[in-house]
Amino acid sequence: MDQPPLTEPAVPDSGTARYELPILPAASAGGMGSEDCVVVVRNLGEFHHWLRQATPAVQWIQVEGLLDQPEAWIDAARAPNDVALDVVMSDPLVEYPMLYRLVDVHNARGLRVTIPLRTGFLKALRLAAALHLPVRLLPQQPDEEELGELMEAIHFYLHDPMVDTPVEFFHSALGWSTGGSITDLWLALERDPAVFQQLDDAGKPLLPADRPGATAETFVSDHIEQLRRDRSECATCSWSAFCRGYFKLPDPGYSCGGIVKALDLLGAAATEIATEIGDFAPQPEDEMPN
Numbered sequence: 001m002d003q004p005p006l007t008e009p010a011v012p013d014s015g016t017a018r019y020e021l022p023i024l025p026a027a028s029a030g031g032m033g034s035e036d037c038v039v040v041v042r043n044l045g046e047f048h049h050w051l052r053q054a055t056p057a058v059q060w061i062q063v064e065g066l067l068d069q070p071e072a073w074i075d076a077a078r079a080p081n082d083v084a085l086d087v088v089m090s091d092p093l094v095e096y097p098m099l100y101r102l103v104d105v106h107n108a109r110g111l112r113v114t115i116p117l118r119t120g121f122l123k124a125l126r127l128a129a130a131l132h133l134p135v136r137l138l139p140q141q142p143d144e145e146e147l148g149e150l151m152e153a154i155h156f157y158l159h160d161p162m163v164d165t166p167v168e169f170f171h172s173a174l175g176w177s178t179g180g181s182i183t184d185l186w187l188a189l190e191r192d193p194a195v196f197q198q199l200d201d202a203g204k205p206l207l208p209a210d211r212p213g214a215t216a217e218t219f220v221s222d223h224i225e226q227l228r229r230d231r232s233e234c235a236t237c238s239w240s241a242f243c244r245g246y247f248k249l250p251d252p253g254y255s256c257g258g259i260v261k262a263l264d265l266l267g268a269a270a271t272e273i274a275t276e277i278g279d280f281a282p283q284p285e286d287e288m289p290n
């Protein structure tokens with residue numbers, strides 16, 4: 001049930017060679033040649049350029065801070081290149097009415113909206129779902145108000161018939177709970193630096209940041225192991241195999257009570273779904289005689 005990365009780069013199975021998909025600013029993307037990458041654009045000039053110049057190696061363009069520029073989206077709906085877009089919102093409460101601008105673009109090319117889990121994100125999620133736009137919700141360490149909205153968002157995702165496109169990370173948490181082939185939350189959110197390596201403007205990987213001896217390959221496993229050794233609440237958390245300490249960054253002292261409640265709500269829904277599927281599975285007595 002997992003939502004694949006936007007255009008499905010060749011993410012290896014665990015145990016094979018590591019694969020890093022660089023996610024790099026447009027200014028440094030020109031030298032990538034035929035290497036797979038994701039290009040981050042932050043102004044109209046960069047967006048216009050990469051909409052036309054993206055080679056097949058560009059897996060998608062990450063568009064930041066341009067929702068308020070209508071001409072960007074008129075161009076994106078018409079440009080001849082069909083490279084996919086990940087439109088990253090910065091303030092969902094302010095920007096959500098602008099999602100209408102993406103409808104024609106979505107008809108022309110692959111598109112996903114990335115919504116930071118900040119106050120007001122539910123308005124953006126509801127509108128994106130109404131417009132049939134796939135969504136990646138990007139949480140960090142939500143406060144009380146954001147957690148309240150998160151619970152509402154999960155109920156909306158689970159029960160509103162309007163939702164017919166994937167919403168990460170809900171989709172992967174459900175899939176993991178029903179024994180799907182999901183690996184973990186870091187991969188579902190494209191945050192595992194062993195696979196998705198985000199580079200800053202100077203070309204330096206954002207993770208692992210300033211951790212002596214840390215490598216991108218083992219960053220997530222080292223992180224959760226350290227949390228378990230430190231006897232943090234991850235050591236006994238029933239979601240640790242899926243979450244792997246995601247919510248303990250940047251503040252390892254963040255209390256996960258609200259997050260665990262939200263994940264449990266998804267887990268309970270997954271159990272219900274599995275039971276319903278089991279109830280409808282053919283029973284031995286239902287089988288046709290030979």
Ligand code: SF4
Binds near residue numbers: 238260
């Ligand atoms: S939900 Fe919180 S306590 Fe549980 S594994 Fe994730 S970070 Fe650790």
